Amino acid sequence: MDQQHPIFIPGPTNIPERLRRAMSMPPRDHRAPAFGRMLVPLLEEIRTVFGSRDAEVALFTASGTGGWETAISNTLSPGDRILAARHGTFSQRWIDLCQRHGLDVEVVDCEWGEGLPIDAFRRILAADEKHRIRAVLAVHNETATGVCSDIGAVRTVLDAEDHPAMLFVDGVSSIGSLVFRMDDWGVDVAVAGSQKGFMLNTGLAVVAVSDKARAAMESARLPRCYFDLREMLDAGRRGQYPYTPAISLIEGLRESVTMLLEEGIEQVHARHHRIAEGVRRAVSAWGMRPCARHPRLYSDTVTAVLLPEGHDGTDLVNHAYATYGVSYGIGLGYLATRLFRIGHLGQMSDVIALAGIGTAEMAMKDLGYPIRLGSGVAAAQDYYRVAGEAARRRSA
Numbered sequence: 001m002d003q004q005h006p007i008f009i010p011g012p013t014n015i016p017e018r019l020r021r022a023m024s025m026p027p028r029d030h031r032a033p034a035f036g037r038m039l040v041p042l043l044e045e046i047r048t049v050f051g052s053r054d055a056e057v058a059l060f061t062a063s064g065t066g067g068w069e070t071a072i073s074n075t076l077s078p079g080d081r082i083l084a085a086r087h088g089t090f091s092q093r094w095i096d097l098c099q100r101h102g103l104d105v106e107v108v109d110c111e112w113g114e115g116l117p118i119d120a121f122r123r124i125l126a127a128d129e130k131h132r133i134r135a136v137l138a139v140h141n142e143t144a145t146g147v148c149s150d151i152g153a154v155r156t157v158l159d160a161e162d163h164p165a166m167l168f169v170d171g172v173s174s175i176g177s178l179v180f181r182m183d184d185w186g187v188d189v190a191v192a193g194s195q196k197g198f199m200l201n202t203g204l205a206v207v208a209v210s211d212k213a214r215a216a217m218e219s220a221r222l223p224r225c226y227f228d229l230r231e232m233l234d235a236g237r238r239g240q241y242p243y244t245p246a247i248s249l250i251e252g253l254r255e256s257v258t259m260l261l262e263e264g265i266e267q268v269h270a271r272h273h274r275i276a277e278g279v280r281r282a283v284s285a286w287g288m289r290p291c292a293r294h295p296r297l298y299s300d301t302v303t304a305v306l307l308p309e310g311h312d313g314t315d316l317v318n319h320a321y322a323t324y325g326v327s328y329g330i331g332l333g334y335l336a337t338r339l340f341r342i343g344h345l346g347q348m349s350d351v352i353a354l355a356g357i358g359t360a361e362m363a364m365k366d367l368g369y370p371i372r373l374g375s376g377v378a379a380a381q382d383y384y385r386v387a388g389e390a391a392r393r394r395s396a
């Protein structure tokens with residue numbers, strides 16, 4: 001009975017059997033025409049998942065972190081000034097990567113649990129009369145805190161200030177699960193990863209770039225080699241690769257995009273919202289609350305649950321794993337002990353979510369948390385019975 005249990009970490013996600021099979025295949029020749037015939041339409045269709053008609057997409061053998069590096073090293077030069085907010089582990093790590101590349105990062109520090117600081121961005125961009133800021137970095141969904149920020153609002157500020165900075169968005173834990181409108185939001189580089197919304201093994205950084213970012217590639221002077229987008233995009237247009245591609249992951253991605261489009265990208269978003277709302281009702285029934293400071297910031301892919309005083313999130317996660325064989329996300333950064341995270345993205349359903357909520361209750365009860373067994377499960381059941389009805393009718 002090994003591996004019978006779903007996981008509840010915010011990436012890697014559970015992998016549908018259909019995708020596991022798609023990734024398990026005999027060796028294929030990536031120089032053969034059949035590979036190109038698969039790759040070219042895939043790179044076009046995947047844009048729907050990014051909410052784009054015009055972007056160009058590249059698939060690097062890397063994780064999301066490689067996507068961050070792709071975004072900056074292709075478009076910026078040493079010493080360039082960029083603007084970023086630090087409000088969780090992932091925004092922190094992207095800033096660190098930029099600083100190690102010799103970029104001059106203007107960091108706005110925010111409380112963890114807050115979203116992007118739109119007013120501070122507006123003030124800083126308005127004061128930047130010489131337009132020295134070349135790019136704004138935004139983490140759409142801060143996986144450490146379960147905070148989903150308003151990227152459209154960043155675009156509105158850039159436009160209102162008539163500021164030409166590029167907009168780079170980390171959509172690693174949102175794209176493929178949450179509403180993402182690359183074109184409408186004027187995103188210049190968007191980064192996703194195979195192991196989150198695409199429900200695959202880790203190993204692909206999926207990067208979408210706008211015309212403006214492509215133009216910036218021509219004059220950018222940061223060193224780039226493995227992550228050179230010019231080579232990758234040139235080859236991709238011809239169905240080729242500058243080096244050996246991660247063929248089985250790309251086969252998996254082909255199937256994953258088909259699955260997402262079959263379900264309908266809007267239905268995928270609605271499903272994530274419904275599942276997340278049930279989890280939040282459970283959290284509330286436990287007498288706890290999400291780390292996100294405001295309901296409009298609640299993430300539909302991960303809920304970071306603040307724990308009662310005197311309880312340690314890492315202990316809870318370790319206990320749940322050791323006792324019930326179920327994984328939840330530990331707290332990250334300085335919130336490490338104060339919360340635990342329930343990942344509910346990718347291959348997830350109401351039924352699977354109920355197992356995650358119920359098992360978390362058992363683990364909490366074991367450790368003396370002041371909760372009543374079944375309280376969170378019942379709250380989620382009440383919600384799913386009603387809210388899931390429309391989706392069940394559609395698929396019947």
Ligand SMILES: *Cc1c(COP(=O)(O)O)cnc(C)c1O
Nearest residue numbers: 063064065090141143172173193
């Ligand atoms: C998972 C994740 C990443 C990328 O991490 P990798 O481990 O390099 O794939 C980046 N940003 C966010 C918001 C994430 O959730």
